[in-house]
Amino acid sequence: MLCIYNLQLTQTHHFFHSKKGVPFADYQGICNWLTRLVQIENGKQLTCNRNFIAPLCELCCASSLQIGSLMHAFDSVKSALRVLEESVALNCEEETTKSCIQYLEAVPWDDSEEEEIVKVASRLGPIAMPIVARISPVDLTATRNVFLSALRFATSSPGGEGSGLPFGDELRTSAQEQIEYMLGEDEETPLVTADDEVRSVARAGLAQIFSSFQTIISCSLSETTETEALHIVSDLVWMCNVLPKMDMMKDFVVRWTEASIVEIIEDNRFESIVWGLKVKVIEVTVKVLEAVGYGTVILQPTLRVQLLRTWLPYIRKLKPILDAKAEQDPSFGHRMDEDLCQNIEGAIVSLILALPSNDQGEILAGWMSGEQVKFPDLSEAFEVWCYRTKSAKRRLVEGGLDRVGNGNGRIETTEMRDMTMIPSAMVLIADTDRKESLAVKGSRK
Incomplete structure (x- = not known):
């Protein structure tokens, strides 16, 4: 054949x-x-x-x-x-x-x-x-150059480069999406994100977005400027997704912690308007709280306390207002949904439990003395704090950690002071304490 x-x-x-x-x-x-x-x-x-x-x-x-x-x-x-x-x-x-x-x-x-x-x-x-x-794969230099160009465009002001083009906003959005895709895990990603110029451009872009946001919310917001502000907040949310992949989320967290955003949006001018913007700001804040509370970003205890004292009261104040408006007007579309509320509670509980004991006590006391105790629900943090307080001296003595006093009536070692600066380590301890406190509660029953 x-x-x-x-x-x-x-x-x-x-x-x-x-x-x-x-x-x-x-x-x-x-x-x-x-x-x-x-x-x-x-x-x-x-x-x-x-x-x-x-x-x-x-x-x-x-x-x-x-x-x-x-x-x-x-x-x-x-x-x-x-x-x-x-x-x-x-x-x-x-x-x-x-x-x-x-x-x-x-x-x-x-x-x-x-x-x-x-x-x-x-x-x-x-x-x-x-x-x-x-x-075929491109060389590292070509990848870096394309990434830099896309990053500059993605972080440019909506009123800047490309704004005169009918497709300017779409191109910025496309650039942002492709940057997220390029930052997916592969062999070359760490080489690109570790580049000094790439990090410098990212910081400059972050500074520009923050500056634009603070400038626009400092003015009297009209319907047009509110739309622009929402676009900028979307850019901030995007930065929250990108910067952790570049090990640069701390830059964002520090800026958000130090910015006077709450003072601006609580101004009487905005008392009964820009609800959509306020909810978007909370969404950004949750990403910051999660980064700090779960140990992705390491901050000094004073900055962590400042972050909570700034945003916790505002979150507690805004939630019932939004709920009341939604009950009065079913078409009111600005609410903190269940997923967002759960994320807020989880991040704040982890953040509180990683603070020094006295700071935990002050924050929990303020939470219980307020009118809005239902949200966020910090009862888990309160239970762990109570268990720690009752067992603190015994645990320190048994562990041989009662040798150093801090001058404020608390027994504290050098190692303990260092650990209060490491949220991720304290979160692990908190998990153990939760289990032990639950076991104690079970034995009482």
Whole structure:
């Protein structure tokens, strides 16, 4: 059977080469003709493998054309790939293979074609490498330069570069999305994010966004300026997603902690307006609280206390106002939903339990003395604090940690003072204390 294939293919190849430049039979006719050539062997009827015949027909047709006409004869990426594979397998003329490669290298591909090209190129080896040049990895310098350009544009002011273009905002949004994608975990990401210029551009962009936000909310907000402010808050939320991947979230947290944002939005001018903006500001604040409370960002205890004392009262004040407005007007669309409330409570509980005991007590006392004890629910932090208070001296004595006094009536070692500066370590202790306090409560029952 193989001999018949080889003989007839040789004859067919010779026939087409003798007719170069002359129109040949249609594709289906060639398939039928080659099929009939191999029907009988030893008196038995055979079924021809059309998956094998079809690319050979295409190859024969391709070989009959002049090189200049060959690239224009392909009707699809798929047909060019089939001719290429058979051309390489049968050691056909170099010009045929080269024309296939040139065609595939130049034409656009859809996703499915790209996947097929990658598979074929991997089978053919180095000869097919020019085809996949467009999807080959770029060097680190090129990656860095593209990332820098995208970062500058993504953090530019909405009223700055590109704002005069009808697609300016869409381009900024696209740049932000692609930066998040580029920061996905791979081998080159740490090399790019550790670059001094990249970090400098990120800090400059963060400073610009903060400056724009503080400037716009310091003015009398109209409907137009509120929309602009919401766009800037969206940029802040985006920065909260990007900076942790660059190990730069601390820059954001420090700015948010030190900024006088609460004082501005609590101004009498905004008492009964910009509810959407206020909710968005809370969403940003939650990301800051989570970063500090869960140990992603390490801050001194004084800054952590300042963060809580600034934002906890405002959150407690805003929540019931929004709920009341929603009850009065079902169409009122600005609320702190259940997921947001749970995130707030979890972050604040972790943040409180990582503070020195006296600071914990002061914050919890303020929480219980307020009118809005229901939200956020800090009862878990209160239970752990009570358990720690009752067992503190015993645990310190048993652990041999009662040697150093801090001058304020508290027994504290140098190691303990250091640990109050490490939220992640204290959160682990808090988890243990929670379990122990729950066990104590269970035994009481």
